[in-house]
Amino acid sequence: MLKTTVVVIGGGATGVGILRDLSMRGVDAILVERDDLGYWTSSRFHGLLHSGGRYAVKDKEAAKECIQENTILRKIGRHCVEATESIFVRAPEDSEEFEQEWVKSCAECGISAVPISMDEAFKLEPNLSRKLLSAYRCPGAAVDGFRLLWQTVASANKYGGKAMTYKEVIGIETENGTVVGVKIRDRWTGAEEKISCDFVISASGSFAGEVAHLAGLSVNVKPSKGTLIAFNHRICNRVVHRLHKSSDADIFVPHGSITILGTSSIDSAPDDTSTETAEVMAMMEIGKITFENIYDYRILRVFAGTRPLYSADPNAKGRSASRGFVALDHAHDGINHFMSVCGGKFTTYRLMAEKVCDIVCEQLGVNAKCHTAEENLVDDPSPDLISRAKAVFPSYGAELASSRLGNEKLERVIKRIETQPEMKELVCECENVTLAEIEEVASEPTSHTVSDLRRRTRLGMGTCQGTFCAYRSVGAVNKENMPWAKDSVYLFKEFLETRWKGIRPVLWGNMLRDIELTRAIYDAALNLSGVEEIK
């Protein structure tokens, strides 16, 4: 039986932030996640590190927190953040009074908003609609959700914190009104085990109600689904916001090699990740106001996730519900040492963790202060390591791989290529992922599917959406005899189905031509639909 002080339920941004914070304060902690890290809400978003500008008018407190955390994350999470800056643009449809109020509010919140001429704006972002009226430069940025989560866990690992994926919590055990442990089930083996602990923190986002239910409690989360559209290339190099009262489809984020437009806001079930074509069409029409040639850009896929909006008022809905977070101490409901954390924003994940851990530590009698803002998540690669990487990686590969992998993993990958030069061959040509990287990540105990490799490397997330890297990666993990890679048919289907899920609602134009090629390879040539999985 495992034993720890705190069990954190949920491997999203909030959970990993809490795991790292506790570990750095010297509190024993284990995080359990039902799926892969960042499988749900923490990757199903824009990949936007807010400047706070979006909240400046409506919620100054949130805006101030955003700019403060933005500044911290640019430093401690520099390998996950691309400091693109952001531009707020006002369209003819948007109110001029709001612009004035916004400028005033940004100043009050300490958010730099530098007005620029439209000529300057078009020079910086040539694809912006020529109908736009005014523009401001703000310190927004792009952030990679998957990477931030894994690097936060890597940082927690250094202090003894552990994260376990594919472990579903099936029971919360109490004795005399106090939590004594949780019961978990391995999603792959079905094996059940108990972790005894002194404290449980549920950071399960939209699923907070379901987790609380395991202890016989209720938590009122209103999941609100947002759909995002991924375009095939960077149509802008800065985050572009509409300068108006926050609304649907008004933010574009250049995210790695792609651009993400979002989002919608629809009341939904916690696990709803579906998208209707009509939703996409509505978002495109709004997006057209910012980028007038939007229909020329190829949509790669769509994805959706739910915001875990908490409301004490059961009737509050969508964007009007609070975006702030709450830490519910269930002692008030009769169970001690059990807390649910709901709501919040990705940008402020560190601050939320700090506040939660302050409360938890007080209850546990721990005096250690929070140090999470002071230490980088992962070490910077040394100049020597960078030059070794440059020597072995294909062009454009060294920098991308070093921010993806972090120092230690990068060194192991470089060694693989140094000893076997053919390991530098690209498995994923669209996102520049080498065979060495695939084999390194595949050998980690947290990998169980090709989608797991995808979330850690960006394999299959580019133009061809898995058409060429699917058979290459399945071949690679088969050859390495990974214990999880016995059933090739399952590996293919699992990986390709997740790709196709995001493509089906936008199956037109170039993507339709692309997917016909995929179908020719996997359905016609390999007859994947005609063979059974082993399991």
Next chain:
Amino acid sequence: MAINKQHAIDPDKCTACTICITACPVTAATRKFRGPKMTGPALTRLRKLVSDDDPMLDYCSNCKTCDLVCPSGVPISTLNMIAKNEYYKTHPRKSKADDMLAHSEKMGKLITALPLGSTFANLGMSVGKSFGVMGAMGIAQDAKMPSYASESFISKFKKIKQTPYPRKVVFFSGCYINYNQPEVGTDLVKVYQKNKIEVAIDENFVCCGSPMVSGGYIDDARVNASKNTALLKSWVDRGYDIVTACTSCGLMLKQEYQELFDFEGMAEYAAHMYDSIEYLAKLHDDGQFDTDFANDNTKYIYHAPCHLKVQAIGRPSMELLPMIPGIDIEEADVGCCGISGSYGFKADKHEIAMKVGSKLFNRIKNSHAKLGVCECGTCRLQMENGSGVKAIHPLTVLRQAYGL
């Protein structure tokens, strides 16, 4: 007005199908080049995100075979050329020869302006070679360089007395014909006069820019494109058609300008642009092509230049030349000759170019043809260099058959 063409040249049309890699002659010849898909659309996405050393860029020869085979209409080679142009703004060039080869017009002007300039230049090149000067410049030691003519085409043209006809064309000779092989230009005038066409030239035309684009000097090419576009448009406005006898000039003026730049009038004049043989084939379609040929019992082998193929105008030479009585002509049909304008002259590319062309060289040798035929000047040079068989322009074959 130069506006942003960014969205017109984006990588979105590529479905990553990989056909271009299977067709690319350079990829087949060297592992140093990872192919058009990677260098073009795939890395175009990443170049918007990170910068890095990119030695592969230099290996694309801009032969445009990838564009020809692409089922999705991606201007792959143009994406490569744009990337190369951007790349060399921040990276040092590997070879001093780049500048010279890209700006061949400058060299041509200089040499032909001097009395006996061509004699000394041609001599200088062979002497320079034997002393290793060319090697130091980055020019391949064993590459056969084009020699300069003692009198430019423009100078020769002015001495020709033409019969005026209502059908008029303006001939864009290009640098190679003007400075290196003016006889191709004079052959054009003779053949066109025979077909009742009056030929004009324009001394204000400048280099089409093709070698500049291939060398990564797109900004220089833009200046030339601006000048040429205005001139070509004005000739078309006056009722002239435009012809070229160099397929690279033709492709540049007709298609690549529109992929790279946005000057007023490009599409308008391009609708009136023809390859010199294509123009005659069009006359033939209208029943106006003069077939009053003498016998020619020579055995020829015809090589279609890549830059002709990508224009999608078929093989006009293989329509017209077989009409000559007694002629024995076959098409080589084995792909790129390898030279790609100035690519094969570069020291680090010469071996690749010869490897690419090896199929063609063997095909020519095995055909036992007496002469090669090809519209492109540097292809002809490469054919001769690789096979030992002299190659001539199809206009020359026609001129001889007309007994002119």
